[in-house]
Amino acid sequence: MPTRVAIVGGGPAGLTLARILQRHGLEAAVFEREDSPDARTQGGSLDLHPRSGQRALDLAGLTEGFRALARPEGEAVTIVDPSGTVLLRRTPRRPGGRPEIDRSALRALLLDSLTDGTVRWGVRIGDPEALLTEGFDLVVGADGARSAVRRVLNGVEPDRLHTVAELGIPDADRTHPELAALVGPGSLWGLGSNQNLNAKREGGGRIRVTCWPGDLGGATPGKRGLIARYSQWSPRLTALIEAADDEPVWRELHTTPVGMRWTRHPSITLVGDAAHLMPPVGEGANQAMLDAALLALAVVEHEADPSAAIAAYEDEMFRRTKPVALESRWIQSLFLSPTAARDTVDLFRLRPLGVVRALISRRRVARASRYHPTGSGLPSS
Ligand SMILES: Cc1cc2nc3c(=O)[nH]c(=O)nc-3n(C[C@H](O)[C@H](O)[C@H](O)COP(=O)(O)OP(=O)(O)OC[C@H]3O[C@@H](n4cnc5c(N)ncnc54)[C@H](O)[C@@H]3O)c2cc1C
Numbered sequence: 001m002p003t004r005v006a007i008v009g010g011g012p013a014g015l016t017l018a019r020i021l022q023r024h025g026l027e028a029a030v031f032e033r034e035d036s037p038d039a040r041t042q043g044g045s046l047d048l049h050p051r052s053g054q055r056a057l058d059l060a061g062l063t064e065g066f067r068a069l070a071r072p073e074g075e076a077v078t079i080v081d082p083s084g085t086v087l088l089r090r091t092p093r094r095p096g097g098r099p100e101i102d103r104s105a106l107r108a109l110l111l112d113s114l115t116d117g118t119v120r121w122g123v124r125i126g127d128p129e130a131l132l133t134e135g136f137d138l139v140v141g142a143d144g145a146r147s148a149v150r151r152v153l154n155g156v157e158p159d160r161l162h163t164v165a166e167l168g169i170p171d172a173d174r175t176h177p178e179l180a181a182l183v184g185p186g187s188l189w190g191l192g193s194n195q196n197l198n199a200k201r202e203g204g205g206r207i208r209v210t211c212w213p214g215d216l217g218g219a220t221p222g223k224r225g226l227i228a229r230y231s232q233w234s235p236r237l238t239a240l241i242e243a244a245d246d247e248p249v250w251r252e253l254h255t256t257p258v259g260m261r262w263t264r265h266p267s268i269t270l271v272g273d274a275a276h277l278m279p280p281v282g283e284g285a286n287q288a289m290l291d292a293a294l295l296a297l298a299v300v301e302h303e304a305d306p307s308a309a310i311a312a313y314e315d316e317m318f319r320r321t322k323p324v325a326l327e328s329r330w331i332q333s334l335f336l337s338p339t340a341a342r343d344t345v346d347l348f349r350l351r352p353l354g355v356v357r358a359l360i361s362r363r364r365v366a367r368a369s370r371y372h373p374t375g376s377g378l379p380s381s
Contacts, residue, residue, distance in 0.1 A: 002026055003299055003306050006136035008125045008149050010034070012046075012053075012103075013272030013288035014142030015110035018118055019060045020296035026303075029136075030114075033124035037111060044166075044200060044208045045074065046106065046285045047098040056289035059297070065109050066101065074100030074201055076186030079348070081341045082195075084234035088345045089184070100186070102203045128152055132267055138306040139268045140295065142288075145254055147274035154262035158254035158277050161332070162212060165226055166251060167244030169199075169207040176243045182236070183207055190237050191340040195230070199240050209240050211248070212336065220250040255279055258329060259322040266307035269314060271295055276321045279332035283324050291317055 005021055007014045010032035018028040034040060048054050048066070057066045075092040092098075111119065125131070128149045131139045141149025145158055172180040179199075182188060187200040198210045213229040221229070223241060226248050230238050241248075256277040262270075269275075272288030295313040302308035334343045 001137075002303050003137045003309070004135060005029070005138045005140060005299065006031065006131040006134075007140045007142050008128055008131075009141070009143035009147075009272075009274070010107075010111075010119050011142060011144055011272065011288070012106060012110070012285045013274075013292045014140070015107065015114070015119075016056050016060055016289045017140060017142060017271060017292035017296050019062070019110055019113050020056075020293055021299060022115055022118070023061060024296070024300045026299065028118065030119045031123040031125050031131075032119050032121055035122040037107065037121075039121075041104070043103050044210075045071075045100045045102045045202050047075065047100050047282060048106075048289075049098050049282075049286045052283075052286035052290040056293035059293045060110070060113065062109055062113060065113075066106075069105045069109060070099035070101045071185075071201070071203065072099040073185040074187075076184050077348070078182075078184050078186075078188045079341065079345055080188065080190050080237065082190065082192040082230075082233040082237065084190075084236045087341055088348055090348060091185075100201070105203065125149075128268060137267060138299065138309070141268070141270040141274040142272050142292065144273045145277050147270065149268060150262075150270055150274050152268060153265060153270065154260070156256055156260055158256050161253045161255050161279060162336075163216060163220070164251050164253060165211040165213065165220075165248035167209045167211075167223070167241060167246055167248050169209065169240070169243045170245055171205045172207040172243075173205055176239075179240055179243055180207065183240075188240075189344065190233065191335065191344055192230075192233065193338045193340065194336050196335055196340060197230070197233075197237060197240065207240070209244055211241065214336075220248075222247050253280060255329070258325045259318070261318060264307075264310065264314065266310070269295065269310045271317075275317065276325050278325045278328040281328045281331045281335070283328050287321055287324055291321075 005028045007017055007028060007030045010030045014030050018030050021028040057063055075098050077090050078086060079088040080086050125148055128139050129152060141147050143149055169176055183199045190197040195214045196212045200208050202208055211226060227238050227241050254277055271291035273284060278284050294316060298309040298313040
């Protein structure tokens with residue numbers, strides 16, 4: 001009998017997995033705790049990379065749909081220091097390499113591709129093992145940062161990384177043209193010493209502003225208090241906070257240890273943030289979708305043997321994601337280091353030469369980890 005797959009979580013990973021399984025004629029059900037596709041706003045935009053997120057969409061047969069929704073110009077990036085001096089402005093030479101797509105658009109694309117009734121909305125899974133007694137042969141935890149399925153496999157709870165504040169400027173080209181011009185068609189990074197600020201375009205003319213204000217000692221101030229945290233910064237930059245139409249929404253970011261594993265289970269596995277929660281520097285959704293695609297192909301290949309599919313998938317996934325998680329930690333540490341602006345400009349200049357990965361020696365990671373608040377998850381030697 002072909003494997004029946006229960007997927008816990010309807011984020012990018014869970015929906016990609018369901019779609020590719022269904023494309024191959026396999027049965028998949030997605031259990032999602034949110035009550036409906038519109039239960040909450042989905043958050044900002046994602047850049048999908050050719051070898052991971054885009055590859056997964058290709059295996060899902062959704063490349064054309066993705067191209068219709070993606071914003072290639074969103075790749076453009078500007079880096080400024082706290083005085084507002086532009087250190088780097090990069091417009092991609094070949095637009096289309098890592099285009100941006102709004103999360104809501106990506107979710108709709110994936111949902112529309114599934115057969116009716118695939119997603120069971122409003123179902124929070126508390127006991128993933130119970131799904132195995134309900135006729136499913138394979139349970140996949142695609143349930144994100146605070147995964148209930150992970151608890152069954154290794155009990156690891158993620159470490160707190162940072163607290164960030166999010167705000168938004170609606171219809172920015174019309175309401176604040178000078179700020180819209182500063183941000184450009186993609187994103188703007190303001191990098192200070194242990195503090196930064198990111199402004200990023202979304203579809204519909206909105207600019208999402210994410211602030212990393214440094215250690216707040218547990219406080220979550222309103223807009224005025226947040227601006228006060230950036231008192232050393234140019235008013236041209238804090239104007240991005242000022243122009244927002246809402247009060248900051250505070251969000252705790254977490255990570256799991258680099259190279260996290262679990263004892264293999266014959267019928268349960270994890271994909272995406274449940275398997276490897278990384279700092280948000282542009283890899284999480286991409287790796288999540290690639291996990292999902294490769295697990296789907298392994299299930300198709302080992303159609304009646306879920307444990308063989310899990311073994312094939314996990315071996316590759318652990319090997320692939322550990323260096324990505326390490327690099328993400330390093331980039332995150334660098335963004336919040338005292339020399340963030342200079343180091344990040346170097347990073348951008350070197351990346352096209354393919355040198356960056358070579359630079360990430362253990363020594364540099366260890367040095368950067370000094371700026372990481374918990375230091376956990378980094379290799380000890
Ligand atoms: C501020 C920020 C910016 C980011 N920017 C980027 C970026 O630019 N590029 C990038 O690649 N990544 C980015 N990421 C990371 C990216 O958002 C995640 O890696 C990605 O969403 C992971 O997908 P997922 O499907 O594994 O999990 P999620 O997207 O978290 O989806 C999990 C789903 O499971 C559901 N769920 C949870 N528990 C249960 C349960 N018990 N029962 C049923 N359902 C459940 C949730 O409701 C949710 O719908 C960013 C993250 C943050 C926080």
